[in-house]
Amino acid sequence: MAAALQTLGGGIGITLHWIAFTPTIEQQATEEQKKKWLKLAQDVAIVGAYAQTEMGHGTFVRGLETTATYDPSTQEFVINSPTLTSTKWWPGGLGKTANHATVMAQLYTRGKCYGPHNFMVQIRSLENHQPCPGVTLGDIGPKMESNGNDNGFARFDHVRIPRENMLMKFARVEADGTYVQPPSSKLAYSNMVYLRGTFVMSAAQALASATTIAVRYSCVRRQSEMKPGEPEPQILEYQTQQYKLFPQLAAAYAFWFASWFMTQQHGSITGSMEKGDMSGLAELHALSAGLKSYTTAVTARGIDVCRMACGGHGYSHASGLPALFGGAAALCTAEGENTVMMLQTARYLVKCFAQSQAGKRLTGTVAYLSAVQPSPVAGNRNMSDLGTLVAAFQHRAARMVRHAAMQMQGEMQKGKAREDAWNSCSVLLIKAAEAHVHSFVVRNFAETVQTVEVDESVRAVLTSLCQLYSLYGITEHAGDFLKDGYLTGRDIDAASSHLSAMLARVRPDAVALVDAFDLHDKILRSVLGRYDGRVYEHLYEWAKKSPLNKSEVHESYYKYLQPFLKSNRAKL
Ligand SMILES: CCCCCCCC/C=C\CCCCC/C=C/C(=O)SCCNC(=O)CCNC(=O)[C@H](O)C(C)(C)COP(=O)(O)OP(=O)(O)OC[C@H]1O[C@@H](n2cnc3c(N)ncnc32)[C@H](O)[C@@H]1OP(=O)(O)O
Numbered sequence: 001m002a003a004a005l006q007t008l009g010g011g012i013g014i015t016l017h018w019i020a021f022t023p024t025i026e027q028q029a030t031e032e033q034k035k036k037w038l039k040l041a042q043d044v045a046i047v048g049a050y051a052q053t054e055m056g057h058g059t060f061v062r063g064l065e066t067t068a069t070y071d072p073s074t075q076e077f078v079i080n081s082p083t084l085t086s087t088k089w090w091p092g093g094l095g096k097t098a099n100h101a102t103v104m105a106q107l108y109t110r111g112k113c114y115g116p117h118n119f120m121v122q123i124r125s126l127e128n129h130q131p132c133p134g135v136t137l138g139d140i141g142p143k144m145e146s147n148g149n150d151n152g153f154a155r156f157d158h159v160r161i162p163r164e165n166m167l168m169k170f171a172r173v174e175a176d177g178t179y180v181q182p183p184s185s186k187l188a189y190s191n192m193v194y195l196r197g198t199f200v201m202s203a204a205q206a207l208a209s210a211t212t213i214a215v216r217y218s219c220v221r222r223q224s225e226m227k228p229g230e231p232e233p234q235i236l237e238y239q240t241q242q243y244k245l246f247p248q249l250a251a252a253y254a255f256w257f258a259s260w261f262m263t264q265q266h267g268s269i270t271g272s273m274e275k276g277d278m279s280g281l282a283e284l285h286a287l288s289a290g291l292k293s294y295t296t297a298v299t300a301r302g303i304d305v306c307r308m309a310c311g312g313h314g315y316s317h318a319s320g321l322p323a324l325f326g327g328a329a330a331l332c333t334a335e336g337e338n339t340v341m342m343l344q345t346a347r348y349l350v351k352c353f354a355q356s357q358a359g360k361r362l363t364g365t366v367a368y369l370s371a372v373q374p375s376p377v378a379g380n381r382n383m384s385d386l387g388t389l390v391a392a393f394q395h396r397a398a399r400m401v402r403h404a405a406m407q408m409q410g411e412m413q414k415g416k417a418r419e420d421a422w423n424s425c426s427v428l429l430i431k432a433a434e435a436h437v438h439s440f441v442v443r444n445f446a447e448t449v450q451t452v453e454v455d456e457s458v459r460a461v462l463t464s465l466c467q468l469y470s471l472y473g474i475t476e477h478a479g480d481f482l483k484d485g486y487l488t489g490r491d492i493d494a495a496s497s498h499l500s501a502m503l504a505r506v507r508p509d510a511v512a513l514v515d516a517f518d519l520h521d522k523i524l525r526s527v528l529g530r531y532d533g534r535v536y537e538h539l540y541e542w543a544k545k546s547p548l549n550k551s552e553v554h555e556s557y558y559k560y561l562q563p564f565l566k567s568n569r570a571k572l
C-alpha cells in the first residue's frame with residue numbers, strides 16, 4: 001500500500017477508499033453489513049471516503065458536532081451538521097470522487113448522547129454522481145502536496161439513513177432505540193489504530209526512497225578536491241555526507257522492521273480482541289500512536305536532510321525529494337497530529353509507571369520500565385556492543401518516564417489538578433515518550449538483525465547499520481544519557497569514534513543497501529535517484545519538458561516584459 005501511495009504521487013481520489021473506507025467496513029461492520037458493502041467496496045462498485053474530521057475539530061474526536069439522531073418511528077438515523085464548524089473537512093476523496101462515506105457522528109438515541117460512532121452514508125447518486133438530497137459537497141482547495149487527492153467538505157441537512165447503516169460490530173442501536181454498549185468504547189476508534197500502524201510502513205518507504213535517491217546521487221555527483229590535484233571525489237566520500245545520509249538509511253531499515261513488528265502485533269492483538277480479550281488494546285494504541293508520531297517526524301526531517309545533501313538539484317522537483325517531503329509532512333498531521341499522538345503514548349507510560357511502582361510486573365513493550373535500575377552504576381562500557389547500546393536506550397527512556405511522572409506527581413502534591421499537572425509537564429512527557437519509542441525501535445532493530453538467516457555477510461552489514469543507528473542516537477541525545485551518570489563523557493567519546501568507524505564500514509555497502517529496498521524508477525520518480533545513474537542527461541531532458549520551454553519566447557514577454565523594457569528604454 002505504501003508503494004502504491006507513492007506511485008500515485010501521494011494519493012488520488014480513491015486512495016482513502018483503499019486505506020480507510022474499506023478497512024473501516026472490514027473492522028467495524030457486522031457480518032451482515034459486510035455482505036452488503038464489503039464486496040461493493042473491494043470491487044470498487046462504490047467509492048468511499050472516511051469522513052471524521054470537521055472544520056472545528058480533528059484531534060478531539062469527542063468534540064465532533066455532527067449528529068446522528070435515532071428516530072424509532074421510522075427506524076432511521078438523521079445525520080445533521082448543526083453548525084459551520086461541524087462541516088466535515090479534509091476527508092480524502094470526498095471532494096469529487098466518493099459516492100459513499102463512513103461518517104463519524106455523535107450518536108443520540110432516546111434523548112441521550114453516546115459519543116462518536118461510524119455511519120455509512122451515501123453522499124452521491126450512483127446514476128449521475130450528483131450530491132444526494134440534503135448533502136452539500138465540495139473540494140477544500142490546493143494543499144502543500146498530495147493534490148491528486150480531492151480532500152473535501154460535506155454538510156448534512158437532516159439526511160435520513162436506515163438504522164442498519166450504523167456500523168454495528170461493536171456498539172448497537174436496537175429497533176426500539178435501546179443502545180447496546182460495545183466491549184470497549186474505544187473500539188469505534190479501532191480503524192485509526194490500524195491506519196496509524198500502516199503509516200509506520202509509509203514512513204519507512206518514504207525514507208527508503210529519499211535515501212535511495214540521495215545515496216545513488218552522491219555516487220554520481222563529484223565535487224571539490226579531497227587532496228590538491230586529485231580528481232574530484234564522489235561526494236559520498238566526504239564523512240559529513242555519510243553522517244548526513246547513513247543515519248537516515250539506518251532509520252529507514254529500523255522503521256521497516258518496526259512496521260513488521262507493528263503489523264504482527266496488530267494481527268495478534270486484534271485476533272485476541274475478536275475472542276473478547278481487550279487487554280492488549282491499550283498497548284496497541286500506545287505503540288501505534290507513538291510509532292506513527294516518531295517515525296513520520298524523523299522521516300520528514302530525514303527527507304529534508306537528503307534534499308540538502310543533494311545540493312541545488314535536491315531543491316528541484318526533478319529530485320523527487322520535495323514531493324516526498326510534502327507526503328511525509330502529511331503523515332505527521334493526518335491520522336492523529338504527532339504531538340497529540342505522542343501524548344497518548346505518554347499517558348500509557350505514566351499509567352504503566354504507576355503500576356510498576358505499585359509492584360505490578362510490566363510486560364510487552366514496557367517490561368523494561370520495571371526492570372531498569374533507577375540508580376545507575378557508571379563504568380567504562382563497551383560502546384560497540386549492541387546489548388550495551390540497547391540497555392543504554394532503555395535506561396534513558398526509563399529515567400525520563402520516571403522523571404516526567406514524578407514531576408507530575410510533585411505538581412499534584414503542590415495542589416495542582418491532575419489535568420493542570422499534565423499540561424505543565426507535557427513537554428517532559430513528550431520527550432519521555434519519544435525516548436521510549438526510540439528505545440523500542442533500537443531494541444527491535446537489534447533483535448531483528450540477530451534473526452537474519454540469509455547469510456553471515458548480510459547479518460554483518462545489518463549489524464553495522466544497527467550499531468550506526470544506535471550510536472547516532474546516543475551522540476545526538478548525549479545529554480539524556482549523561483544526565484544521571486549512566487554514560488560518562490568517555491563513553492560518549494567512545495560512541496562518537498565508533499560512529500565514525502561505522503560510517504566508514506557502511507560506505508562500501510551503501511549502494512547495495514539502498515538497492516535492496518528494490519524501489520523501481522517508476523516508484524522513485526526521481527531524476528537524481530535513477531538506477532542507471534545517468535543523472536545529467538536526464539536532468540537536461542527533464543528541464544526541456546518544463547512548460548515554460550514550450551515556446552522559445554514566452555507569451556509573458558509580449559504581454560509584460562516587452563512593453564516594460566520598451567518604456568524603460570524610452571525614458572533613457
Ligand atoms: C509511501 C511513501 C510515500 C509516503 C507519502 C504518502 C503521501 C500521502 C499523502 C497523503 C495521504 C495521507 C492519508 C491521510 C489519511 C488520513 C486520514 C485521517 O486523518 S482520518 C482522521 C484521523 N483522526 C484522528 O486520528 C483523531 C485523533 N484523535 C483521537 O484519536 C482521540 O480523540 C484522542 C486524541 C486519542 C483523544 O482521546 P481522549 O484522551 O481525549 O479521550 P478519549 O477519547 O475519551 O480517550 C480515553 C481513553 O481511551 C484511550 N484511547 C484513545 N484513543 C484510543 C484508541 N484509538 N484505541 C484505544 N484506546 C484509545 C485514551 O488513551 C484514554 O485511555 P485512558 O488513559 O483513559 O486509559
Ligand SMILES: Cc1cc2nc3c(=O)[nH]c(=O)nc-3n(C[C@H](O)[C@H](O)[C@H](O)COP(=O)(O)OP(=O)(O)OC[C@H]3O[C@@H](n4cnc5c(N)ncnc54)[C@H](O)[C@@H]3O)c2cc1C
Nearest residue numbers: 050051052053057058059090091092330334335336337339
Ligand atoms: C493530508 C491530510 C489528509 C487527511 N485526510 C483525512 C481523512 O481522510 N479523513 C478525515 O476525517 N480527516 C483527514 N485529515 C484530518 C486530520 O486527521 C486532522 O487534521 C488531524 O487529526 C489533526 O487534527 P486538527 O487538524 O484538528 O489539528 P489540531 O488539533 O487543531 O492541531 C493544532 C495544534 O494543536 C495542538 N493540540 C491539539 N490538541 C492538543 C492536546 N490535547 N495537547 C497538546 N496539543 C494539542 C496540536 O499538537 C497542534 O500543534 C487529513 C489531514 C491531512 C493534513
